[in-house]
Amino acid sequence: MEKNEKKILPCDDKCPVKASLSLLAGKWTMMIIFQIGDDVMRYGELKRAIPSISEKMLIQELNMLVANKLVSKKAHPEIPPRVEYRLTDLGLKTIPIIDKLVEFGKENLVKL
Amino acid sequence: MEKNEKKILPCDDKCPVKASLSLLAGKWTMMIIFQIGDDVMRYGELKRAIPSISEKMLIQELNMLVANKLVSKKAHPEIPPRVEYRLTDLGLKTIPIIDKLVEFGKENLVKL
DNA sequence: TCAGGTACTTACTAAAAAGTTAGAATTGTT
DNA sequence: AACAATTCTAACTTTTTAGTAAGTACCTGA
DSSP: OOSSOSOOOOOOTTOHHHHHHHHHOSTTHHHHHHHHTTSOEEHHHHHHHSTTSOHHHHHHHHHHHHHTTSEEEEEEOOSSOEEEEEEOHHHHTTHHHHHHHHHHHHHHTSOO | OOSSOSOOOOOOTTOHHHHHHHHHOSTTHHHHHHHHTTSOEEHHHHHHHSTTSOHHHHHHHHHHHHHTTSEEEEEESOSSOEEEEEEOHHHHTTHHHHHHHHHHHHHHTSOO
16 A cells, blocks of 8 residues: 555545536626625616626626525616615625635735 | 715726636636645646546646646656646635635535 | 616627647656 | 556637627606
């Protein structure tokens, strides 16, 4: 048993990194979650908060997040329409990930 | 000042989320970092640890990580070649991100 | 009546990312 | 002499992702 000392546990389909990324890996996904945080945000507010996102990507990502139960949506029956998005309990559990991402970015990448 | 109560700080190019993702967002990037952890790993070990990655993507990502100073590379002048990869100090600082990703995946996504 | 704000939807295009396949260089082993 | 192991490299194709531009519907205020 001198050789092959290193135990490698291969990343298969049950890899938790892969599983988490399957929900969060989109170009805009984490930025949207970051912006919502523990607030309520309207579609238009998110649009202004992420100026470079296209409307298509914004609703597409929001719909995906709602479908995956990270975000909940409440449409108020008013004119003009008012639609509110907030993180679900599951979505709130992704906040620590984003926090660490922010911390890393601030401390190592974003020049002051 | 009754209207427009909510302060929105737009995500521009200095957004730390965006900055971090510019390094880490690739399909395989975080899985490679996860596998290296605080060990030393050879190219071939990584290949076996992530069986579904193609060789092209593996070296491409490793080169990218080396170029971005998250990973250091040491090639031993031997035959057959032995090349070792490990996380740099900067790379080690991404571990908390991956830890949270793993935690979220394990607790909420990966079925037992 | 006409632009403006709200929250989308749809069709099409372009760009980015990843996959496939083949091969190179070296030396030891059979 | 052929083959295996190791760490790549390069050309090409496919798939995935994102961007663009236009349009819908509703009501309000000018």
